[in-house]
Amino acid sequence: MPLPLIQPPSRSEVSIIGEVIIHEGAVVAPGTILQAAPDCRIVIHQGACIGMGTLINAYQGDIEIKSGAMLGAGVLIVGQGTIGQNVCLGSCTTVINTSIKSGTTIEAGSLVGDTSRQFPEKESASS
C-alpha cells in the first residue's frame, strides 16, 4: 500500500527505546536519547522542554518530566525519579535516582543524587 509520505521533519534525530510517552506540547531537541528498560517508563508531560543532546535512561522505576520543566543541553538523568513542574536544570547536569521538587533551579554542571563510588581525585561541585 504505497502512499505519499509526509517526511518527518523532527524526531528523526531522537532515539526512543522502550516505553516512552511524550505528550503533545512537549519539545524534544535533536540528539536526545530516551531509553526505558523493560517495565520502566519515561513520561514527558505537556510543556516540558528537553535540551539538545540530553540522555534519559529509566531503570528500576519510571522517570517523569512534569509540565513546564526545562532541561538544558547535555543533561543526563539516570535511574528513577520525577523532575517536578517548572524545574530548571542547567546544562550538563547529571541527576541520578533523584526526584527534583517543583520550581527548583539546579546550576549547570551539577551532579545530583550520586551515591556511588566516586572517582578518587574529583572535586564535587554540588549535590
Place this chain on the structure above:
Amino acid sequence: MPLPLIQPPSRSEVSIIGEVIIHEGAVVAPGTILQAAPDCRIVIHQGACIGMGTLINAYQGDIEIKSGAMLGAGVLIVGQGTIGQNVCLGSCTTVINTSIKSGTTIEAGSLVGDTSRQFPEKESASS
C-alpha cells in the same frame, strides 16, 4: 573552571573509521565520531549509550565501552582504556588513556587522566 560548551554536531551522521564494533543493543547519538587507529579497536557493548557529539579515538590499544555505560553529550575519550559497566560520564568529560571502574560517576566537564604539568596557582580540575 567554566563548563565547556556543548557544540551542536556539524553533521548528524555517525562517522566510523577503522575497526569499530558496536553491539546491536547499543545506542549511538548523532554527530558521534568513532575512530580507531590501525591495529586498535573500539568496542561498544550492548546497552551502552553514547551521547550526541561524542568523540572516541582509540590509539595504542583498544577502547571498550561496557554494557550499561552512559556517556553524556560531547564526551571525549582518547587513547586506550575501558569504561566499566554502568559508568555514568557527565557531559563534556574528557578521558585520556584511563580506565573507569564499573559503577563510577564522573561529574560533567571533568578531565580524567591528564598527565601534563600542573601550575601551582591553579585549582586542579582533576588529574
Place this chain on the structure above:
Amino acid sequence: MVVRKRAAPPTPWSQTLAEPKIDDSAFVHSFSNLIGDVQVEANVLIAPGTSIRADEGTPFYIGEGTNIQDGVVIHGLEKGRVVGDDGQEYSVWIGKEACITHMALIHGPAYIGDDCFIGFRSTIFNARVGEGCIVMMHALIQDVEVPPGKYVPSGAVITNQQQADRLPEVTESDRHFAHHVVEVNEALRVGYQCAENQACITPIRQQLGKSIKDINQSDYRNSVTSMSLSSNIVAQVRSLLSQGYSIGAEYANKRRFKTKSWLTGGTFEGRADQ
C-alpha cells in the same frame, strides 16, 4: 581524497560567496565542514567532525603543516580582526606547524602563532597566543595576549593580562607531551586515507560483522534491544498516521508469556511530525 568545500551562505553581513582556498597537499576529511573565505596551506590536516565556518568573521588562515583534530570548531565574530604574520587582517590566523587538538574552540578574533599547541577542549577567544605556546586541556584564554613560549596548564582560566604575563615558560617535557599528541594524529591520518579507499576497508567490514556475534554479554539495565522496524513498515505506519488513522498495539510480555498475558498498549494519535 574528497575535499568538500562550500561557499558561505549569503548572510545579512556577508553577501559575497567566498570559497575556501585549499592547497592540493592539504588533507580535508569529507566529514568536516569548511565554508567561506578560508585559506588552507600545504600539508594541513583537517580531521573529521571539524567545523570551520568563515561565514561571519572572515577571513581565516591556516598555515602550513598545521593539524586540526576532530571536533574542532573555528568561527569568528563579525567585528574584530587580528593582524597575521603577513601583515593582513584576519578574523582567525593560525600559523605554521600548529596543533589544534580535539574539541578545541577557536573563536575569532584570534591569533595563534607558529608551533602552538592547543589542548583538548580549550577555548581561545579574542586573544593572541604567541609562537610556541603550549595550552593544555580544558583551558580558557580570553581577552589577553599570551607572550611567545608560555605554558598554560590544564583547566587554567586566563582572562586578564597580568595572569597571561605570569605564565611559566614551556619546558622540554611539555614539548615532548605535545609532540606525542601530534604523533597520535599522524597515525590516524593513515586510517582516514584507508577509510576513503574502498579496497582497504572491505576486510575490516567483514570482520566487523563476525565480531558482533561474539559478544553475548547482557546487562540487567538495558536489555531492551532497539525496536527498529524495517523502513517499509515505518513508511506504512507513517502514511496511515498522516491520513488521520489511529493505531493500537497489543503485545505479549516475553517473560510472562502464558494465557491472558496480552497487554494493550493504547492507541497512538497521528501527528504530522512523527
